[in-house]
Structures are given as structure tokens and as C-alpha cells.
Amino acid sequence: xxxxxxxxxxxxxxxxxxxxxxxxxxxxxxxxxxxxxxxxxxxxxxxxxxxxxxxxxxxxxxxxxxxxxxxxxxxxxxxxxxxxxxxxxxxxxxxxxxxxxxxxxxxxxxxxxxxxxxxxxxxxxxxxxxxxxxxxxxxxxxxxxxxxxxxxxxxxxxxxxxxxxxxxxxxxxxxxxxxxxxxxxxx
Ligand SMILES: CC(C)(COP(=O)(O)OP(=O)(O)OC[C@H]1O[C@@H](n2cnc3c(N)ncnc32)[C@H](O)[C@@H]1OP(=O)(O)O)[C@@H](O)C(=O)NCCC(=O)NCCS
Numbered sequence: 001x002x003x004x005x006x007x008x009x010x011x012x013x014x015x016x017x018x019x020x021x022x023x024x025x026x027x028x029x030x031x032x033x034x035x036x037x038x039x040x041x042x043x044x045x046x047x048x049x050x051x052x053x054x055x056x057x058x059x060x061x062x063x064x065x066x067x068x069x070x071x072x073x074x075x076x077x078x079x080x081x082x083x084x085x086x087x088x089x090x091x092x093x094x095x096x097x098x099x100x101x102x103x104x105x106x107x108x109x110x111x112x113x114x115x116x117x118x119x120x121x122x123x124x125x126x127x128x129x130x131x132x133x134x135x136x137x138x139x140x141x142x143x144x145x146x147x148x149x150x151x152x153x154x155x156x157x158x159x160x161x162x163x164x165x166x167x168x169x170x171x172x173x174x175x176x177x178x179x180x181x182x183x184x185x186x187x
Contacts, residue, residue, distance in 0.1 A: 004096060004132070004133055004134055005128075005132040005133060006070065007067045007068075007070050007073050008067055008068050008070070012073065012075070012128075014075065014124045014125075014127075014128060015080065015124075016120045016121065016123065016124050017120065018079060018080065018117065018120060019077055019078065019079060019080060019086075019117065019120055019121055019124070020078050020079070020080045020081075021075035021076070021077055021078075021089070021121060021124055021125075022075060022076055022078070023063070023067060023073060023074065023075055023076070024059070024060045024063045024064070024074050024075070024076050024088065025060065025076075026057065026060050028060060028076050028085055029053055029056040029057045029059075029060055030053065030056070031076075031084070031085035032050075032056040032059055032060065032085065032088070033050055033052070033053055033055070033056040034085075034109075035085060035087060035088070035107070035109050036049065036050040036055075036056065036059070036107075037049055037050050037051065038109065038110060040110045041107055041108075041109065041110060043146075044142070044143040044145060044146035044149065045107065045143075046168055046170045046175075047170065048170075048171055059074075063090070066091075066092075066094075070094065070096060071093065071094050072090065072091045072092055072093055072094050073090045073091055073094075074088055074089070074090035074091075074092075074105075075088060075089055075090050075121075075125070076088055077089055077108070077117070077121050085109075086108055086109055086112045086117065087106065087107045087108035087109060087112065087117070087118070087121070088105075088106070088107055089104070089105065089106035089107070089118070089121040089122060089124075089125050090104070090105060090106075090125060091103060091104060091105070091125070091129065092104075092105045094133065094135075096133065096134075099136075099137070100133075100134055100135050100136035100137065101135065101136070101137045101138075101139060102129045102133065102135045102137075102138055102139070103138075103139045103140065103141065104122065104125055104126070104129075104138055104139070104140050105140070106118050106121060106122055106125075106149075106152070113148065118152055119152055119155060119156070122152065122156055123156070126138065126156065126186050127186070129186070130184065130185075130186040130187070135184070135186075136183065136184045137181055137182075137183055137184070138158070138181060138182045138183075138186070139179060139180065139181045140153050140158060140179075140180045140181070141164075141167070141168075141177040141178070141179060141180075142177065142178045142179075142180060143175055143176075143177060143178075144163070144176055144178060150178075150180075153180045156182065157182045158180040158181060158182045159180065159181065159182070160178055160179070160180050161179045161180065161181050162178070162179055163176050163177070163178050163179075164176065164177045164178075164179055
């Protein structure tokens with residue numbers, strides 16, 4: 001493996017057959033608001049549907065902070081050559097010191113579900129994690145009932161390791177989280 005990527009210093013533009021992935025920037029806030037304003041998108045996520053631009057800007061700030069500390073990265077997902085934001089994906093968490101773990105996350109606007117686009121984006125995220133971050137273990141947290149997310153993870157070789165009871169608290173209550181993981185090799 002080459003040296004571990006310094007996320008703050010690299011442009012981190014990724015390409016797949018159909019998509020271009022670019023780390024979230026402040027100019028993406030309005031499109032993020034449209035994405036996360038849809039209750040169908042946030043149903044199984046740890047956020048309520050967004051109502052104002054400040055919340056979307058907060059997501060960009062959070063992502064930039066993660067990236068600045070080599071602790072995560074969130075890409076905006078677009079069709080190649082098209083500025084419209086279809087969704088996001090990336091690593092919510094990275095542990096590169098006392099482990100080699102990354103927690104993947106992804107979402108798409110509902111109009112783009114069922115076309116294999118999240119799968120394509122996740123392949124790019126996994127490839128980056130393997131080749132540039134030297135990850136050994138990939139994790140994903142899934143809210144029970146999110147069958148599309150489970151199908152996506154299983155297609156990529158993730159296996160369910162268990163249920164973390166009352167692991168999260170959002171939208172006014174505790175939520176179980178299913179933990180899925182995949183170990184290296186990732187090719
Ligand atoms: C989770 C989520 C990203 C999954 O999106 P998705 O579009 O179902 O996932 P994929 O990209 O793997 O697409 C798979 C589907 O596309 C179909 N497909 C069509 N063309 C395809 C192609 N060229 N390649 C691969 N699959 C293709 C597959 O047959 C599959 O169909 P199915 O859903 O009927 O089984 C999406 O439901 C979402 O954004 N949900 C809201 C946010 C969320 O919950 N995120 C996860 C938090 S853990």
C-alpha cells in the first residue's frame with residue numbers, strides 16, 4: 001500500500017462508469033437541503049427531514065471537520081458532467097490509528113433509487129478505503145426495516161454481525177442499529 005491519504009490535502013475526486021464523486025462543499029448546501037428535506041430519504045437515517053439551509057450547511061461543516069482530521073469524508077454523488085447532486089456517500093468514521101476501520105454511509109434522492117447508482121458509489125468508496133486508506137474492516141450501521149440498504153450491503157459482501165440495542169437516540173427516541181461489516185481483502 002502507498003502512504004495513507006491525507007484527506008485534507010487531496011482533491012479526492014473519484015470516477016465510476018456513470019458517476020463523479022467530489023467531497024461536499026458549501027456550495028452544495030442548497031442541493032443537500034432538497035435531498036435531506038425528503039422524508040422518504042431520511043426515514044431510516046439519524047436525522048429528521050431538513051427544513052432550512054442552516055441545517056444543510058451544518059452537514060457540510062461536519063463533513064469538512066471530519067476530513068480536516070482524517071476522521072471521515074463525505075462525497076457528493078453526481079452523474080459525470082452534471083452538477084445536480086443525486087446523493088452522498090463516504091465514511092462517517094475512520095479509525096486509522098488503533099485499527100483500520102471505516103464506517104460507510106450513503107444516500108440517494110428517491111428518484112435515483114433502483115438504478116444501481118448507490119452500488120456504484122459504494123464500490124468507489126470501498127476502493128478508496130482499501131487502496132488509499134489501507135482499511136481492513138468496513139462497517140455500516142443500519143436501522144431495522146431499511147431493506148434497500150441491507151440489500152446494497154449484502155451485494156457488497158457485508159454480513160450482519162448483530163443488533164446494537166438502543167444504540168442511537170434521534171427523532172425523540174432510542175433506535176436499535178444492525179451492524180454490518182466486511183473484512184479485507186476488498187477486491
Ligand atoms: C439505501 C439506498 C442508497 C439504496 O439505493 P438503491 O438504489 O436501492 O441501491 P443500489 O444502487 O444498490 O440499486 C439496486 C437496485 O437497482 C437495480 N439496478 C438497475 N440497474 C442497475 C445497474 N446498472 N446496476 C446495478 N443495479 C441496478 C438493481 O436490480 C436493484 O434493484 P432492487 O432494488 O429492485 O433490488 C437508497 O434506498 C436510499 O438512499 N435510501 C435513503 C437513505 C438511507 O436510508 N441510507 C442508508 C442509511 S444506512
